[in-house]
Amino acid sequence: MKPMFFGDSKRKLYGVYDAPRGSERHSHAVLLCYPGIQEYGTSVWGFRRLSAMLASEGHHVLRFDYFGTGDSAGRVEEGSVATWVDDIQQAALELREISGARQLSILGKRLGGALAIKACQAGLLAKRLVLWDPVVKGRDYVSELEMWDTRRNLLLLHAERRGGGRSELLGYPFPWPQRRELQELDLSGELPGAVRKVAIFASSSQPALQSLQDSYTRAGLTSELHRASELGESEAGAQGRAQLSGSILNEMASELTEVSAA
Amino acid sequence: MSGSERVLAFGSSLHGVLCEPAPQDRLEGVPAVLFWNVGTNHHVGPHRVFVELARRLANLGFTSLRFDTSGLGDSAASRDDTRPDAERKLSDVREAMQTLTKQRGFQRFVLVGFCSSVDAAHAVGVQSPEVVGIVYLEGYQYRTRRFYLQYPQRLLNRNRWERLLRLRYPKLFGEPESLHDRSLDPETVFVRDYPTPEQLTLDMRHLSQRGVRMLAIYSGGDTNYGYEDQFYDFVKAPEVARSLELVFYPSADHTFFLVEHRERVMDRVTAWLLREFGGASASPSSGERARAAEG
Numbered sequence: 001m002k003p004m005f006f007g008d009s010k011r012k013l014y015g016v017y018d019a020p021r022g023s024e025r026h027s028h029a030v031l032l033c034y035p036g037i038q039e040y041g042t043s044v045w046g047f048r049r050l051s052a053m054l055a056s057e058g059h060h061v062l063r064f065d066y067f068g069t070g071d072s073a074g075r076v077e078e079g080s081v082a083t084w085v086d087d088i089q090q091a092a093l094e095l096r097e098i099s100g101a102r103q104l105s106i107l108g109k110r111l112g113g114a115l116a117i118k119a120c121q122a123g124l125l126a127k128r129l130v131l132w133d134p135v136v137k138g139r140d141y142v143s144e145l146e147m148w149d150t151r152r153n154l155l156l157l158h159a160e161r162r163g164g165g166r167s168e169l170l171g172y173p174f175p176w177p178q179r180r181e182l183q184e185l186d187l188s189g190e191l192p193g194a195v196r197k198v199a200i201f202a203s204s205s206q207p208a209l210q211s212l213q214d215s216y217t218r219a220g221l222t223s224e225l226h227r228a229s230e231l232g233e234s235e236a237g238a239q240g241r242a243q244l245s246g247s248i249l250n251e252m253a254s255e256l257t258e259v260s261a262a
Numbered sequence: 263m264s265g266s267e268r269v270l271a272f273g274s275s276l277h278g279v280l281c282e283p284a285p286q287d288r289l290e291g292v293p294a295v296l297f298w299n300v301g302t303n304h305h306v307g308p309h310r311v312f313v314e315l316a317r318r319l320a321n322l323g324f325t326s327l328r329f330d331t332s333g334l335g336d337s338a339a340s341r342d343d344t345r346p347d348a349e350r351k352l353s354d355v356r357e358a359m360q361t362l363t364k365q366r367g368f369q370r371f372v373l374v375g376f377c378s379s380v381d382a383a384h385a386v387g388v389q390s391p392e393v394v395g396i397v398y399l400e401g402y403q404y405r406t407r408r409f410y411l412q413y414p415q416r417l418l419n420r421n422r423w424e425r426l427l428r429l430r431y432p433k434l435f436g437e438p439e440s441l442h443d444r445s446l447d448p449e450t451v452f453v454r455d456y457p458t459p460e461q462l463t464l465d466m467r468h469l470s471q472r473g474v475r476m477l478a479i480y481s482g483g484d485t486n487y488g489y490e491d492q493f494y495d496f497v498k499a500p501e502v503a504r505s506l507e508l509v510f511y512p513s514a515d516h517t518f519f520l521v522e523h524r525e526r527v528m529d530r531v532t533a534w535l536l537r538e539f540g541g542a543s544a545s546p547s548s549g550e551r552a553r554a555a556e557g
Binding site: 001003004005012014016037041044045048069070071073075076152153154155156157158168171172173 | 263267268269271277279302303304306308309310313314335336337338419421422424425428429483484515516517519520521
């Protein structure tokens with residue numbers, strides 16, 4: 001585990017690189033893209049585990065914080081879809097440089113999945129794209145986070161703050177331009193550039209993900225939709241349970257390990 | 263931020279981010295400030311509060327280190343270390359202080375504890391003479407007689423009734439039952455060893471006599487803290503008030519979830535640090551310093 005800062009000195013990004021371990025070492029690197037900041041705190045542990053799993057399978061792995069999140073430079077409210085997509089490209093470049101790996105795959109969770117698709121559309125070359133509960137329609141995503149925000153505010157006795165349209169969300173500033181931009185995100189039917197294969201992992205039953213996979217299939221892109229084995233539990237909270245149980249992490253690690261074996 | 267940040271690797275497997283002021287902003291002789299994990303959270307702190315606080319402090323001339331203790335965040339666990347978590351955490355905090363002494367020459371430290379990380383801040387502070395300041399964010403709290411006497415006042419809080427009704431009868435409010443699934447509520451994942459109020463009183467006397475400056479910030483909400491001076495009803499040592507600044511935000515919650523509450527906490531911490539350790543020579547040179555002093 002090697003934490004580091006990289007990128008432009010005025011907007012430095014923080015990342016943690018895991019070098020390959022064990023006897024098998026591949027020339028394959030995996031870039032892990034966090035979800036948006038509202039879901040960052042609950043994802044760090046799962047990403048650390050996933051990174052360790054992949055490194056022990058012989059892959060180079062980098063997980064990093066977008067501008068304005070985690071330890072990276074900037075403030076939450078300064079981020080935008082365009083800057084986060086740039087960050088993914090910057091991180092991919094860094095990962096290629098430090099690893100020397102010839103092949104790169106990307107895994108993005110939730111908003112990170114949507115941003116990874118955008119980064120590939122913008123020219124980032126990835127052998128495999130793994131999307132973990134990706135955001136497909138920004139409007140639904142913002143509504144869902146607002147629902148959780150309502151619940152948190154109710155539980156924390158800030159009932160007067162509940163309801164959408166506020167300039168903060170789940171404990172973080174959420175300025176109007178950011179809200180508008182996220183609500184306008186729509187990845188349905190959009191192809192992720194020159195990716196060879198897309199694997200979608202769903203922690204719960206989400207019709208939008210089936211539609212996304214169908215659209216990839218119609219366009220002739222090799223894709224798979226995996227439903228996590230935790231299915232059957234209530235939908236709410238399925239994501240959290242999925243990453244804690246580890247089975248979805250194992251399945252994703254296997255998917256990415258296939259790349260280097262192929 | 264006008265300063266700089268870099269990764270600091272120390273001990274056998276620890277990592278953190280060292281946040282330093284720009285050379286022209288540096289305050290000479292001030293202590294270094296340390297933050298580490300709250301519970302099992304990453305070192306950035308709840309809602310990134312430690313990152314924001316560290317950068318504000320750098321603008322004011324203070325150096326800080328926010329780091330992950332063994333096995334958490336970006337620090338690996340040592341396979342050979344079989345000590346209990348609480349004991350290892352104290353050793354990690356001491357290791358961080360020793361590293362800053364060796365690498366940056368710091369001889370004095372301020373420890374910032376938040377909720378469960380107060381345990382290590384307090385324990386290391388009591389034992390280590392180089393600790394000259396401790397911040398207790400949502401630190402130790404014990405229910406008192408007056409707390410119980412005031413408890414019925416909670417029935418007058420509209421938000422409590424709204425919470426009760428919405429959680430119990432979500433359909434009446436047109437909300438899905440899954441929204442209020444109680445199994446989603448955070449569960450206790452570890453148990454803390456609280457000092458007894460008597461021990462805490464002794465510790466506070468000791469710290470105060472040693473000249474350690476302290477800031478304790480409490481919130482209302484669902485905590486066990488119900489009124490401003492409750493601290494002195496469980497720490498039976500009024501003389502501690504000479505060393506301790508006590509702040510109570512009744513409308514805030516335990517994690518300072520709302521941005522405005524967090525801002526208030528950060529303003530208070532920075533103003534306190536500047537006042538207690540900034541020194542006469544530490545003349546504020548920027549608007550930020552002036553703002554901090556008002557906090």
